[in-house]
Amino acid sequence: MLLNEYELNQSNLEKFKYLMSNLEKEREQNRHTILIVDDEFDNLQLIKRTLRRKYNILTASDGVEALEVIEKEGNNISLIVTDQRMPKMNGTEFLAEISEAYPYIIKMLLTGYTDLEAMVEGVNKCNLFQYISKPVDPGDLELIVSNGIDAYELTLSKNTLLNDLRELFFTTIKSISSALDAKDTYTHGHSHRVTLFSLILAQELGFDDAYIEEIETAGLLHDIGKIGVPEDILCKPGKLTDEEYEIIKQHAGGAKKILDTIPSIQHIAIWASSHHERWDGKGYPNKMVGEEIPLPARILAVADTYDAMTSNRSYRKGLPHEVAREEIINCSGSQFDPAMIEVFKKVEDIFRQAAIDPVKFYNEYSRLNKSIEDKETAKVTEQPQEA
Numbered sequence: 001m002l003l004n005e006y007e008l009n010q011s012n013l014e015k016f017k018y019l020m021s022n023l024e025k026e027r028e029q030n031r032h033t034i035l036i037v038d039d040e041f042d043n044l045q046l047i048k049r050t051l052r053r054k055y056n057i058l059t060a061s062d063g064v065e066a067l068e069v070i071e072k073e074g075n076n077i078s079l080i081v082t083d084q085r086m087p088k089m090n091g092t093e094f095l096a097e098i099s100e101a102y103p104y105i106i107k108m109l110l111t112g113y114t115d116l117e118a119m120v121e122g123v124n125k126c127n128l129f130q131y132i133s134k135p136v137d138p139g140d141l142e143l144i145v146s147n148g149i150d151a152y153e154l155t156l157s158k159n160t161l162l163n164d165l166r167e168l169f170f171t172t173i174k175s176i177s178s179a180l181d182a183k184d185t186y187t188h189g190h191s192h193r194v195t196l197f198s199l200i201l202a203q204e205l206g207f208d209d210a211y212i213e214e215i216e217t218a219g220l221l222h223d224i225g226k227i228g229v230p231e232d233i234l235c236k237p238g239k240l241t242d243e244e245y246e247i248i249k250q251h252a253g254g255a256k257k258i259l260d261t262i263p264s265i266q267h268i269a270i271w272a273s274s275h276h277e278r279w280d281g282k283g284y285p286n287k288m289v290g291e292e293i294p295l296p297a298r299i300l301a302v303a304d305t306y307d308a309m310t311s312n313r314s315y316r317k318g319l320p321h322e323v324a325r326e327e328i329i330n331c332s333g334s335q336f337d338p339a340m341i342e343v344f345k346k347v348e349d350i351f352r353q354a355a356i357d358p359v360k361f362y363n364e365y366s367r368l369n370k371s372i373e374d375k376e377t378a379k380v381t382e383q384p385q386e387a
């Protein structure tokens with residue numbers, strides 16, 4: 001019995017030790033890392049002693065050595081305290097060098113009272129958080145560094161919040177687009193396919209990812225004005241009356257009214273609402289002519305027409321690629337921007353393949369999916385780093 005109790009106690013003790021060491025490891029991993037740069041050994045040691053209780057400390061004895069530390073550990077460093085007067089490279093030179101690549105690291109400069117020039121340089125080039133006057137008072141230093149770490153955490157959480165909002169925005173857009181596609185049963189998947197064809201054209205045009213992402217958003221939302229069109233008109237299988245056609249046409253202008261309520265995407269609202277404008281000025285809703293039509297809307301127009309012609313409707317089968325292709329090329333200069341048709345000719349074979357497997361191609365071309373996926377991956381792989 002006694003032996004068992006002893007064994008039990010021993011195993012509990014082991015368990016306790018194990019938990020404590022894990023807790024300690026976790027605490028270590030969550031600590032902020034601070035880089036101290038100073039050529040005076042005693043000063044460096046004093047700062048290190050003052051801060052090491054709460055933070056992981058890295059040290060360097062001059063700017064050049066500090067750059068080497070930054071190269072290896074830059075992403076793990078929250079704050080830098082650097083002396084101004086050092087051989088090889090002074091404090092402001094060192095901070096200016098890393099300022100662009102590491103804007104979020106909180107930067108502090110140790111200066112003498114007379115070092116006015118360094119202070120001005122610090123403001124202009126290094127985005128300094130604070131000066132610390134020499135000689136260093138450990139109590140003051142602890143407080144200043146703690147304020148700096150608070151500012152660092154605030155910036156981090158602000159960025160996380162912005163990313164979360166961005167993700168929410170994209171997810172909402174995709175849901176709206178899917179809801180639209182579901183509402184219009186005859187053109188099932190239309191918004192996503194139009195977006196896909198627009199992405200293919202935009203990529204061929206060589207736009208950067210941020211602009212392509214906006215074109216993708218415009219594609220997903222281009223028919224959002226159809227929310228206001230009665231379903232019996234939207235889903236009417238036969239020919240529309242003139243009056244019904246006029247109602248359908250209102251969806252273009254309707255897109256702008258709906259999207260205008262979001263200030264940050266007003267330009268996208270204009271692109272989306274202009275997808276039925278024609279190069280020759282005979283389109284709607286504003287009869288824009290030629291280059292008056294925003295470029296993304298000219299992309300959407302080609303993508304929209306290609307999908308309208310090639311996709312199956314319940315009352316008719318989609319036209320073959322060759323027929324749609326010919327018709328689109330024939331409308332160069334009348335319905336479509338001739339320059340855009342030249343791009344279309346280059347990628348028409350990708351259109352043909354994408355129409356067969358739009359889901360696969362959409363995943364390949366989508367920038368929105370990628371930016372959300374990247375964030376998800378970052379969440380999974382984000383591990384606290386040991387300094």
Ligand SMILES: [Fe+2]
Binds near residue numbers: 222223251276304
């Ligand atoms: Fe439309």
